[in-house]
Amino acid sequence: MGVGQVHAAENVIETIKARFADIRCSRVEQVIGTMANPVRFHILCALTEQPFTVSELVEICGATTSNVSQQLKMMWMAGYLDKTRDGKQIRYRLKDDRILKMIRFLEDIYQPEGEGCADPD
Numbered sequence: 001m002g003v004g005q006v007h008a009a010e011n012v013i014e015t016i017k018a019r020f021a022d023i024r025c026s027r028v029e030q031v032i033g034t035m036a037n038p039v040r041f042h043i044l045c046a047l048t049e050q051p052f053t054v055s056e057l058v059e060i061c062g063a064t065t066s067n068v069s070q071q072l073k074m075m076w077m078a079g080y081l082d083k084t085r086d087g088k089q090i091r092y093r094l095k096d097d098r099i100l101k102m103i104r105f106l107e108d109i110y111q112p113e114g115e116g117c118a119d120p121d
Contacts, residue, residue, distance in 0.1 A: 031099065034078065039063045040071045044094070047081070048103050051093035 035041050042061040046052055052060070058068050072092055075081045082095040094100055 030078070031080075031102070034075060034080065035099075035102070037071065039067055040075060043068065043071055043075070043092075044080075044099055045103055047092060047094045048100050051084070051091040053086070053089045053091055055089075057092070 035044065039061055042063075043057055046057060046060045054065060054069055054072065057072070058065050061068060063071075072081065072083075076083060076092070080094065080096045080099055081092050083090050083092050085091075
C-alpha cells in the first residue's frame with residue numbers, strides 16, 4: 001500500500017469511528033433492544049397510529065394486562081412514551097419521533113405479503 005492509500009485508509013477509519021461513536025451506538029442498541037421484544041414492538045406499532053389505553057393495547061397485542069403494563073412502564077421510563085390521564089384511564093403515546101421514523105421505515109421495507117416489491121431472496 002502506498003503512502004496515499006495509507007492516509008486514505010486512516011481517514012476512512014477516523015470517519016467511521018466518528019460516525020459510530022460509543023454513545024451513539026449505545027443509544028441505537030437501546031432502541032433496537034426495546035423493539036426486539038414482540039410485545040413492546042406491537043405496542044410501539046400501535047402507538048404510531050394514535051394514543052391508546054392499557055386495555056386497548058392488551059386487545060391489540062394479545063398479551064396479558066400485566067405484561068403490557070410492565071412493557072409500557074419500561075418504555076415510559078426510557079423516555080419513549082408520554083402518558084396522559086383521560087378520566088380514569090391513562091393514554092399512552094409515542095414521545096420519541098425517531099421511533100415513529102424507524103417503524104415507518106420498517107413498514108416500507110417489509111410490506112405485507114402480496115403488496116409492494118417481491119421478496120428479495
